Amino acid sequence: MKRGILIISLEMPSAQIVDRLVAKLGNVPLRALAEGVKSPADMQGVQKAMNIIAQNHLVIRDDLHDIHSIVATARAMAKSEHGLGVLFVDYIQLVRCDVGREGTREREVAEVSRALRLLGIELNCLVISITQLNEQGKARESRAIQQDATCILAIRLPTEEASDARIVGIPWQRNGPCGVEATLRFTGKTASFHQ
Numbered sequence: 001m002k003r004g005i006l007i008i009s010l011e012m013p014s015a016q017i018v019d020r021l022v023a024k025l026g027n028v029p030l031r032a033l034a035e036g037v038k039s040p041a042d043m044q045g046v047q048k049a050m051n052i053i054a055q056n057h058l059v060i061r062d063d064l065h066d067i068h069s070i071v072a073t074a075r076a077m078a079k080s081e082h083g084l085g086v087l088f089v090d091y092i093q094l095v096r097c098d099v100g101r102e103g104t105r106e107r108e109v110a111e112v113s114r115a116l117r118l119l120g121i122e123l124n125c126l127v128i129s130i131t132q133l134n135e136q137g138k139a140r141e142s143r144a145i146q147q148d149a150t151c152i153l154a155i156r157l158p159t160e161e162a163s164d165a166r167i168v169g170i171p172w173q174r175n176g177p178c179g180v181e182a183t184l185r186f187t188g189k190t191a192s193f194h195q
Contacts, residue, residue: 003085004057010094014060023190025049066096091130110144117148
């Protein structure tokens with residue numbers, strides 16, 4: 001039985017995430033979704049995408065802004081009929097955590113990172129947290145993110161020679177090789193990556 005997928009988005013409204021999923025899964029142009037789907041092929045694509053989404057027990061929440069709400073929601077979903085297989089958090093620096101009046105922003109991010117790691121262990125689910133990196137390729141505001149992570153995937157911005165290419169690499173992981181890279185192309189029409 002497929003386990004549920006929970007997406008916590010602090011970066012983008014849930015309707016925009018659904019549009020991007022439909023575009024990718026159904027090969028439907030984002031412009032058609034914004035302006036109104038008219039062609040039979042796009043209608044079939046939307047139907048195909050919605051069926052895939054329904055079969056995967058997907059829940060998207062854009063109204064959870066603190067770690068306690070995220071933990072409570074994930075625990076509740078884990079106890080539901082389909083359980084919880086994957087939790088996405090976009091992105092970690094936007095999640096609030098009360099660390100008291102003396103707490104720094106770095107400590108707040110570290111507490112969120114640690115709570116997500118422990119939540120994944122507790123619920124036996126995959127936790128994928130998105131973070132921003134600084135110019136040196138390090139997680140902004142906290143080294144704890146790398147310390148808590150099992151694996152880090154980094155997306156490098158395109159170069160002038162290949163404006164649509166993104167390099168996806170694994171600079172660090174606990175149980176596997178580091179330095180592995182792959183080049184992906186970005187298709188703006190459906191806002192999706194492919195090899």
